[in-house]
Amino acid sequence: MRAVDRISFRIDSGEVVGYIGPNGAGKSTTVKMLTGILTPSAGHIRVAGLNPVRQRVALARRIGVVFGQRTGLWWDLPLTDSFELLRHLHRIPSARYRENLELFTELLDLGAFLHIPVRQLSLGQRMRGDLTAALLHDPRIVYLDEPTIGLDVVSKAAVRSFLAEINRERGTTVLLTTHDLDDIERLCGRVMVIAGGRLVYDGSVDGLRGRVNAERTLVVDLAAPAPRLDLPAEPPGARVIRVDGPRQWVAFPATASAAPLITAITARHEVVDISLREPDIDEVVRRLYLGGLRSSAAAASSVGDPSGTDDPSETGGRSATSAK
Amino acid sequence: MRVYVEVALRGFRRHATYRSAAVAGAFTNTMFGFIRAYVLIALWQARPQLGGYDVVDAVTFAFLTQTLIAPVAVFGAPLELGERVRTGDVAMDLQRPADFQGWWLAADLGRALFALGFRGVVPLAAGALAFRLDLPTEPHVWLAFAVSTLLAVVVSFALRYLVALSAFWLLDDRGVHAIAGIAAMFFSGLLLPLVAFPGWLGAFARALPWAAIIQVPADVFLGEHTGAGLAGALGFQAAWAVILLALGRLVTAAAAGKVVVHGG
Structure with a gap:
């Protein structure tokens, strides 16, 4: 198997690259x-x-590794014991070690639990410990x-800002595997998507949105429940995809402007509120995954169409221009 | 080299965090020391001079081996490695810039030192208070016993390391561990001194690596080996240590290719 x-890929020094896949x-x-x-x-x-x-072994001295669901820390001993051992393992000069530990303690807020056995740490604290362990050398x-x-939202934010800081200050190259696309959007200039063992996308995060024929959605709140909205001819492809009492959802191509659509709807109906939803990156990625898993080369169908989401012909194979 | 000393230190300290377990273990080992002492007294009264031991030797054997149980981990003390293979955490260990087997050996030596110092001395001390024991009087016997105990721990480690590595193929080392535990209890001499095993079974048992973890250090302690015999006994332990560690290295290399199976 x-x-x-x-x-096949190449990552330049100092890049932060997201590596995602099911x-x-x-x-x-x-x-x-x-x-x-x-x-x-x-x-x-x-x-x-x-x-x-x-x-x-030579490589291990130049790289740091964090496997999020694993730990290299000594479970029964205080966090500092693991760090001290890494100082010996990587032969980090004392001054440099102190400097790094001080910096990481500040950036990741380790001070409160440096002397607590790892088994008593929360997941977020342990992860911050593992990150420090991966970067001390x-x-x-x-x-x-x-x-x-x-991780909870606070710990996630701490980890992300730490990684951004380390990349900015030290030029550390980062390859980030995740299922959390917020990580990718906040940190990575570039994203690689793997599905079914193949690389199905390698490029910018924005380009990822344009990769499938993405749609944006208008959420229209009417004064009262009404039949399906009467939509203008422009932009083509605009249609009501869902009705729930006074609220209706209108999908339209992400490349089209929302302005004429909003103008037309507000002119024809009594509207209380309108909001605009950008194409959901999760949905975009889901389509790429399905496409990669099925290894199908058919053209993409539209995002956000509930009737079409399980169509096996879907794929991220189309190289559309930028979505916005 | 420094890093392995640091690893051993942490192996010692992490076991030191479980003090109540050490106290309970010392108590249990001592109680069984008395039970085994009376069993062996009964046996040696029925069969004086069995295997070249007298009653005092047999009682000393009972308490001394209770002392050795924890350091040489006869009943197991499975290496955490097996569990880390099972969960896939071993990926973290494999990518460290250090010798994989050496790392685990260092950690186990630290564990053994704690087990000897804080748990093992209790049964022997209690036995010495309650009975007349055949304790070595000459410093060089104590020294030889220290070397023999160290070699016993290394042989025990090398065996448990192989058991733990079996998890790469079997997905779980607990079954192998149970079998290895029974073999160790019987063939180490813990159940009955190997000197009391008759004929070919005795000769066979005394040639196996398990003899190196209990019977040999006990005989060194009892002064059964002197001169060339002592060198031969320590050489026997060292030979098994080298063979089993080398086997462990071969299996490590073969296991490295199996990492992908566990934990994605």
Whole structure:
């Protein structure tokens, strides 16, 4: 069985790249190959100029790894014990170690639990500990495999701003695997999507939205329940996709302007409120995943059409222009 | 090298955090020391000089081996490694820039030192208060016993390391661990001193690696080996340590390719 197949990419120094895909797509497999603990059956990998399998130990000194659902910390001992051990493991000079620990303690707010055994830490605290552990030795590259999994919003925000800071201040290259697309939108200039072991997208986050034929949605609140809205001819493709009492949902191509549509609706109906929803990146990604899993090359159908979401012909294969 | 000392230190400290477990363990080991002592007294009164031991040797054997149970982990103390293989956490361990087997050995030596110092001394001390024991009087015997105990821990580690690695193939090392535990209890001499095993069974049992974890250090303590015999006994332990550690390295290399199976 092939976990990953024909995946090819290059990441430049200092980039923050999101690596996303459904469960079992091959994300962790890729990361394990990049760290040298898995040997690819075929192909060629270089990380920081090194062959990950043959030069695994030399590489391990230049990279940091966080597997979000795993920990490398000593469960029964205070967090500082694990950090001190890493100082010896990576032979970090004392001054540099103190400097880094001070900085990370400040950025990740570790002060309150540095001396508490890891088993007593909350998930968010433990994750901040694991992040520190991965970065104490100033790695040039850090792999983060689901670093925000299971975290509350405050901890997620702390992890994200920390990563942004480390990337900005130190130029650390970041490869971020996640299911949380907020992570991607807030941190990554570039995103790679893997599905069914294949790379199905590699480009900007905005480009990802344009990749499928995305739609925006107008949510119209009328003064009273009414039959389906009478929509103008412009923009083409606009249609009512849902009616719930006085509220109606109007989908239209993301590339079209909302203005004429709003003007026409407010002219013809008594409207209380209107709001506009951007194409949901989760939905966009879901379509890419389905497309990649089915390996189908048919054209994309529209996003947001409940009747079409399970159509097996859907795919992210269309290279549309920018959505906005 | 420093990093392995630090790992051993943490292996010691993490077990030191479970003080009530250590106290309970010391109490249990001591109680069973008395039970085993009386069983062996009955046996040696019926069969004096069995296997070259006298009654005092047999009683000493009972308490000394109760002392060794925890450090050499006869009943297990499964390496956390097996559990980490099962959950996939081992990926974190494999990517560390350190020797994988050496790391786990260092942690286990730390554990053993704590087990000996804070749990193991109790049964022997209690036995010495209640009975006349055959304690070594010469410093070089104590030294030889220290070396022998260290080698016993290494052999025990090397065996448990192989058991833990089986999880790469079996997905779970608990079954293998249970079987290995029974083999260890019988063939180490803990159930009955191997000197009392008759004929070919005795010779066979005394050649297996489990003899190196209980019977040999006990015989060194009792002064059964001297001169070339002592060197031979320690050599026997060292040989098993080297063979089993080397086997462990081979299996580690083979296991590395199995990482993908666990935890995605």
